[in-house]
Amino acid sequence: GAVVSQHPSWVICKSGTSVKIECRSLDFQATTMFWYRQFPKQSLMLMATSNEGSKATYEQGVEKDKFLINHASLTLSTLTVTSAHPEDSSFYICSARGPNSAGQGNTGELFFGEGSRLTVL
Amino acid sequence: GQSLEQPSEVTAVEGAIVQINCTYQTSGFYGLSWYQQHDGGAPTFLSYNALDGLEETGRFSSFLSRSDSYGYLLLQELQMKDSASYFCAVRAGFQKLVFGTGTRLLVSP
Numbered sequence: 463g464a465v466v467s468q469h470p471s472w473v474i475c476k477s478g479t480s481v482k483i484e485c486r487s488l489d490f491q492a493t494t495m496f497w498y499r500q501f502p503k504q505s506l507m508l509m510a511t512s513n514e515g516s517k518a519t520y521e522q523g524v525e526k527d528k529f530l531i532n533h534a535s536l537t538l539s540t541l542t543v544t545s546a547h548p549e550d551s552s553f554y555i556c557s558a559r560g561p562n563s564a565g566q567g568n569t570g571e572l573f574f575g576e577g578s579r580l581t582v583l
Numbered sequence: 584g585q586s587l588e589q590p591s592e593v594t595a596v597e598g599a600i601v602q603i604n605c606t607y608q609t610s611g612f613y614g615l616s617w618y619q620q621h622d623g624g625a626p627t628f629l630s631y632n633a634l635d636g637l638e639e640t641g642r643f644s645s646f647l648s649r650s651d652s653y654g655y656l657l658l659q660e661l662q663m664k665d666s667a668s669y670f671c672a673v674r675a676g677f678q679k680l681v682f683g684t685g686t687r688l689l690v691s692p
Contacts, residue, residue, distance in 0.1 A: 506682045555626075577624070
């Protein structure tokens with residue numbers, strides 16, 4: 463299968479500090495990964511598309527300088543929440559397309575990491 | 584812009600059949616997907632419709648009508664473990680997947 467792993471699962475930090483979340487594709491290479499944010503009982507909101515070896519593409523309304531994304535290798539993308547504040551507390555989930563995503567009949571299925579729950583005090 | 588509307592909550596009993604609707608408005612469309620998410624967990628893929636009609640996968644079926652910008656997920660022979668949130672999602676571009684508002688399904692004994 464296509465396994466995506468996130469770390470850490472839970473993180474609590476003080477207001478004003480930065481937090482880094484890692485997203486790894488364990489058994490396949492992912493040139494593109496997607497970062498979503500989900501508030502309690504709400505939908506998944508796409509924050510940005512992470513592209514290996516190039517700059518991330520951010521969705522409208524997402525602050526590039528606050529949510530730094532680095533996709534330095536084919537199996538790792540990182541999201542850094544800089545100068546975190548309580549309103550940044552949320553569930554952050556990464557995802558990637560599987561290894562056969564370009565094939566005919568591609569369903570566009572995304573494989574999600576376990577998610578990282580950020581609490582900013 | 585993109586918008587995908589779903590009912591916020593649906594309740595049913597074990598063994599019943601439930602239909603979760605999704606209406607969408609997107610600037611691009613490459614297909615409609617459905618995902619299941621248990622509380623605190625990651626979304627998992629259920630089904631995908633690129634063309635009009637019904638797709639069946641075990642107890643779950645999904646339907647799409649592109650002319651109506653509408654689709655639904657049908658869950659049969661409901662089980663307690665089906666209690667979860669269900670999201671429709673549209674491939675609005677080659678890469679991007681935009682999710683619906685989500686429907687919380689509560690299955691009771």
